[in-house]
Amino acid sequence: MARMTAQPDPTLLAGEIALVTGASSGLGARFAELLAAHGAHVVAAARRTDRLAELVGRIEDAGGRASAVALDVTDAASITAAIEECAGGVGVPGILVNNAGIPDARRAHRMPLEVVDTVLDTNVRGPWLLSTGVAAKLIEAGRPGRIVNISSMAAFVYTGGAAALYSTAKAAVNRMTEALAVEWSAHRINVNAIAPGVFASEMTDGMIARIGDPSGAFPRQRIGLPEQLDSTLLYLVSPASECVTGTVVRVDDGQLSR
Secondary structure, three states: OOOOOOOOOOOOOOOOEEEEEOOOOHHHHHHHHHHHHOOOEEEEEEOOHHHHHHHHHHHHHOOOEEEEEEOOOOOHHHHHHHHHHHHHHOOOOOEEEEOOOOOOOOOHHHOOHHHHHHHHHHHHHHHHHHHHHHHHHHHHHOOOEEEEEEOOHHHOOOOOOOOHHHHHHHHHHHHHHHHHHHHHHHHOEEEEEEEEOOEOOHHHHHHHHHHOOOHHHOOOOOOEOHHHHHHHHHHHHOHHHOOOOOOEEEEOOOOOOO
């Protein structure tokens, strides 16, 4: 499979501040490095601060700008603190990437309440509070913004297994994207989402360990590479998508039915 990577343009997002959640690994780390390579000052947020320090080091070694904030998306106080730390440090983020998320990997009727709460807090409540918290500051300052939620094709297609709550949560993310786009349209805050299919990540590694490699059942018999999401994210956070809001972009390599 050809590796598709965007040629870095350090002027594309120059002057922007981008807050990326779940940035300690996987797609979040990839997104943070991508936005920094295109000129944004990236504020990487996650619970694993040791990994964030490594990420910031990589970005700075490559000539980019980055800082880190501790964030637990299941904790409302932590969300407020992270937004305030970002705003008080480098400034109010004009770009927010709600990437943090977890699967459930449990049968719905056997799921303990604490798992239900953690999945919904991480995948729905957290992005809601982050989006509304950042938007409030942008609206107060009279500034436009770009919010990108990382959804999933599981929001559209569910074939059984052990991810019913994850599927439900991602469907909620899609509706959240549409509703907030309408709510904030007059304030020039665009809210969009990316719904990836099966892409290589730590989450995917865990799924493969549980159920095996699904790529043989896909029409192109392959799993997507993280860099194949680059162009979609860059489009949604750049001036090129000024009129695009309330849209969920499906990126799944034709893996799933429509």
